[in-house]
Amino acid sequence: MTVEVNTIDQSIDTIKTISRQKQGDILSLNDRLPANEHEHHTAFIQIRVPQQQLDPTLEALSQLGEVQQRSLTAEDVSAQLVDHQARLRNLRKTETTLLEIMDRSGGVADVLKVAQELSNIRNSIEQIDAQLQALQNRVAYSTININLEERSPASR
Template identity: 60%
Template structure:
């Protein structure tokens, strides 16, 4: 806004200066006229000169007031509406987290939004809760309808909405960007008129710095405008857990026992199959060990039989 007022004042300034100069010239010319008249006529001339000076001053003040009024009107015209960055945080207690995640995906698709993040934590034991955190972006004009649909998925535990006005920041960035682009155009003109290589290189360096600043500020502006256009919703979902767990029925207990037994049988069978695979792989070594053990056993038996037969033969010879 201050830049616009300076521009308008710079346009009105020559007119103001001319008015003041004109008043001074009139006063000088009137003062330089020879006083040939009587003393009674000198007083009206002085009054006329004072009236001329007052007229010039009023004209200058009128132009200043017109400049101020024009500046205020231009400021009102260029004042942008509120640019709000909105964020919402909701915590819901639901019956089924899986069904709620599917419902949220459908709502995102209907509201033309985007899924940013999904974190799901399965319960590790019976007392733990099944939880999930979903972060999504929704067009700002569809924020309220989206929140209404999300709150219908379960019981609202907490709800928080924040809004930050970045309108002044956006206007400031736009003004800086406009000034930098004007500087870029002027540097380009100077570069086209530069004669020596040294001047060309110097202007090219400055032009590169200005363009780099333009890119950075333009990225900041687009980021702010994107945050204004799309609101962020963080949804925490928790499964409902009752204080006292209900008693299991006989049928559920039998079903659980059957499932556990079949699971145990499957694990036992799988273990036998694994053991058979290991034995098949190491069967050559097992055969070698079995052959060596059998040979050692036969050798010991043969030695034992020989030791028994030798004493018996010697005893029969003595009898003869």
């Protein structure tokens, strides 16, 4: 969303307060001062709030000033979640099978081969588990990008 505001600094403080009140986080902040008298003070802030706080947060942010532009996009990650969960289940089954084989193996060479494969499987489990957690985090939180543009003193 792009909002035209009276003062950037005050609006940044207000956004920080709104973010805290809605159990959110500031992900990034880029405050750009004008290089000359023809430019305006601008800022870009990216915040993240719990999904259930999205609408109240957007409503509060729209009170900062005159909303110039707003867009809302959603990404369906349910297929990715299901895929990652299935892959994780299969890898855990393979891990269990390898542990059983390792218990039955007699020779050192066989044990080393199974141990190496077990290590590879466990690395894959860790990677997919991390990806799954990241996806679940994306589902639980909404990211809001806010562009602030300061009004010229004449139009305040």
